[in-house]
Amino acid sequence: MIRNFAKGIPFLLFILLFFINIYLVGGLITFGDLRGVIDWAQIHTASLGTVIFLLSILSWGALLYTFYKKGWVEPVYKSKIYRIFSSLLLCLYIAAISAFLIIAYHLGIEELGETTEWIQQYPERFSFTVFLLALVTFGLILIIGEAYMASGLALIIFFLISVANYFKKEFRNEPLFPYDFVQIGQLGEVIPMISGAFSLPIVFAISLCIVVAAFLWWKLPKITLGWITRLVLLVPVVYLVYSFFLYEDRFTAAYYEEYASIMPWNQQNNYYYNGPVIGMISNLKIDVVQKPDSYSEPAMEESMVHAEETDGEGVSENKETVKPNIVLYMNETFWDPTNLDVKFSEDPMPNIRALMDENPAGTFFSPTFGGETANVEFEALTSFSMNYINPGGNPFNNLLSNKPYPSFVSYLNDRGYYTEAMHPNGGNLYRRQNVYPNLGFDTYKFIDDMTYTEKDNKQFVSDESVARELLDTLKEEKDPSFVHAVTIANHLPYDADKYEGGSTISVEGEGLSQDSKTRIETYAEGIKRSDQTLQWLYEEILKLDEPTILVFFGDHLPSIGANLKAFKETGYGDEEDQQTNPKFYETPLLLLSNYDSGIEKDLGTMSPIYLAPFISEEVGLETHRLYDFMLEMKEEIPAFRNRIYMPAENEVVESTEDLPQSTQDILQDYHHFQYDVLTGKQHVVDQLYTEE
Structure with missing residues (x-):
């Protein structure tokens, strides 16, 4: 009997859809527009849902009883039309649920009312999103051949996309772009960096739901499609997916003109007004670089x-050519936290502040906020700008890992320099193990290649370890050396237990939540340790016999709390400021040398693209x-x-x-x-x- 009920599940889905449509039609007649229909449903959610559910269950039971008595259950279940129809119904439900989830996570999963209001305001864009997701789901069903398994897999994929978009937006105030999926193979190195953001109970609950669903799928009847049916339907479906996802210059462009409003110049608005699915599709580009x-x-x-x-x-x-050792010392997330309107128990960076007063210094203008260190490396090493990379494009993954390119590294190689890159993490992240040789580095070291890998926190190699590693290179190499050293110790998360014993710096501020207070204190502790390390490194460089110039800069500002929480609470700025105010991209820039470089003390504000030409000219190359x-x-x-x-x-x-x-x-x-x-x-x- 249970198996007969399971075989009739598509009938239940159809009946539910039928009664929902009856309400929609009746509501439109009564209220005159969709907004009124949704408003009434919001106010009477429990009663309306109960009525529709009870009517659907009773109708479904009556229908199954009739089919069972007349012996129609098995013939209908085995029919080709029934299986195709059931697959389409599943696609519609999965797509509608997924579209709601993706939009809800993008707008803020805590406030589902905002999602409902968005659907009220943009019903045609929501419907278009449902259609696009249903198309993908149906394609997956045709590929796999079993409707329940494929629909479940589609739901998991769409849910993971919504969660990934949520976390990227929370930490970097930037939506998920298609090119971000290139980094799926690097999740093993990315997840530990953001592990503090995951809720173990929620992860457990989701995992349990997946296990239960898999068990039910294994035990209950399935909806399978024959390979001839699948092949006949797959060809047009693939064509439609291709046409709707790469819509430019195709007949499908007319649908985007009618049902969407693409705004490539402002991706925040693009994703908000069109929804994340249409936003992502609008950024599906063949070329990484804007033509x-x-x-x-x-x-x-x-x-x-x-x-x-x-x-x-x-x-x-x-100037007279000196050919000094050149070190690009890129410090992970180094920024002056005293820019926040809070009171610190001590200055976390007194040494660097003093060094900036005495040496050439200025402001480094990062192309990124809260992450994407490799994009800063791209600008500094190639002298090309992220401004002309399509949204979400990552040149390390998408370009530089594939073949050699001219760079600051190859330029110095041609001038007799020994060149070395080091990053105290795995080489798979951003595919650096391929990128560094393609840029021309003679040697490249990752965590398994380094001599010094001590940690001063629970997760990442310390700045001091990187400093010792680069000093060994400078001392051992006879030729002038170029060292590109990237640190990682200041990477998020900034949980209270990052450093054993906690932070030695405390902060106080009006309106500051305990969560933000803890994260700022933890972040400030990391800056303090970076400050002490740079002072020690400079003293060691002064002892070297060979002329050496070190360029120190932070790659980007930190993401302190979700959704710019600490920045908002301290009055530093909100989401719009983060998009348009330079202060969200300005970090310290400092040049240190053990000889009279003759470089002017005021470096002003400088994008990374200018570092290579600037240094080359200043040392007389x-x-x-x-x-x-x-x-x-x-x-x-x-x-x-x-x-x-x-x-x-x-x-x-x-x-x-x-x-x-x-x-x-x-x-x-x-x-x-x-x-x-x-x-x-x-x-x-x-x-x-x-x-x-």
């Missing part, structure tokens, strides 16, 4: 003419055309990222259209060069990397 509309061989030749015209203009004459061009570009616009452009002598603007025409022109040439080198036809690569 300039004007890109062509004649356009590239014209840009090269412009670059040649700017060679040497506004750039000081080369002969520069190629790209670096000459960028030194001139730095005079026009020393720092920029999406929605934040900081021209040298004007106010910060959100759009390139608000920049002076000369700045727009030089940025267009730069965009041409970046696209041509990274993914274009390389019309001018040889000319760009040629010295005068």
Whole structure:
């Protein structure tokens, strides 16, 4: 009997849908619009749900009893039409549930009312999202061949996407992009970094539900489709999925024009107003690098003419070549926490503050917030900007891991430098084990290759270990050395137990929650230890016989609490500020050397793309055309990222259209060069990397 009931589950789904539609039609007649229908359902959720459920159960029971008495259960269950129809019904339910979950997690799972209001406001976008997810679910059913298993798998996948989007938005105020899925193979290294954000009871409950569902699937009748049916249906479904997901220049573009409002210039709004599913689909791009509309061989030749015209203009004459050791010391999440409006029991970075007063120093303008360290490395090592990478694109994973590219590393190799990269974590993260050799490093060390791997916290290798490792390289190598050293100790989570004994720094602030107070204190403790390590490292560098210059900077600001919690509580800024205010991307920049470098003390604000040309010029190395061009570009616009452009002598603007025409022109040439080198036809690569 139980098996007969199980075989009739699709009938129950159909009857439920039938009564829901009766309410929708009746509500539309009564209230006149969908908003009124949903409002009434919100107010009378319990009674309406109970009535629909009871009517559905009674109708379902009567229908099954009739089928059982007439002997129709088995013939209907075995029929091809019934199985296809059942599969489509499952797709619709799974898609509707998943669409609601994905939107709810994006807007804030704690306030489901916001999700309902969103659906009321944008019913056509919700329906379009359901259609897209149903299409994917049906395709999965046709591939697997069993409707319940495929539907369950689809629900799990959609749920994981909603959770991933939720956590990325919470920690980085940035939605999940299609290119983020490239990092699925690196989850083993990513999850420990954010493990504190997971609730074990919820994880256990979800796991238990999956186990129970799997057991029921194993015991109860299934809905299978024959391979001929699957093959016949799969071809058009795959075509539709392809057309709707890569919709540009296809007939499906008309549906996005009618049922969505794509806003690629503002991804926060793009995801909010269209929902995460449509938002993600709108960012499915074949090219990682944004292709300039004007890109062509004649356009590239014209840009090269412009670059040649700017060679040497506004750039000081080369100094006497010193060929010092060069160290890029990129400190994970290093930032001055005293920028927050709270009172600290002590200054967490007194040494660096003093060093910045005595040595060349300025502000490093990161392309990212709260994470994506590899994107900062990309800018610093290639001199190309994340501003022209499609949203969510990660050049390390998507480009540099695939083949060699010219870089600051290869530039120094050509000038007799020994080059080494080190990162105290696994080499699989951001595929650094492939990227570093492709950039030209002679040697690259990860945690298993390092001599010093001591930790000063419960999870990550200490800054001191990295400092000792790079010092050994400088002492052992006879040739001048370039060391790219990335630390990790200050990486989140900032739980109270990160450091044994807790933090030695306490903070107080009006309106500060205990959670934020704990996280700020933990973060400040890490900054204190980084500060002490840099002071020790500088003293050791002063003892070296070879001239050495160290460039110290933080890769990005920290994510202190979910959804900018600590930043909001301390009055530092909210989500909109995080998108448009430079202070969310500014970290300390400090140059230390054991010889008179002659570098001016005020470095100003500088994007990472300028580090290589700036250092090359300052130490007197002969520069190629790209670096000459960028030194001139730095005079026009020393720092920029999406929605934040900081021209040298004007106010910060959100759009390139608000920049002076000369700045727009030089940025267009730069965009041409970046696209041509990274993914274009390389019309001018040889000319760009040629010295005068």
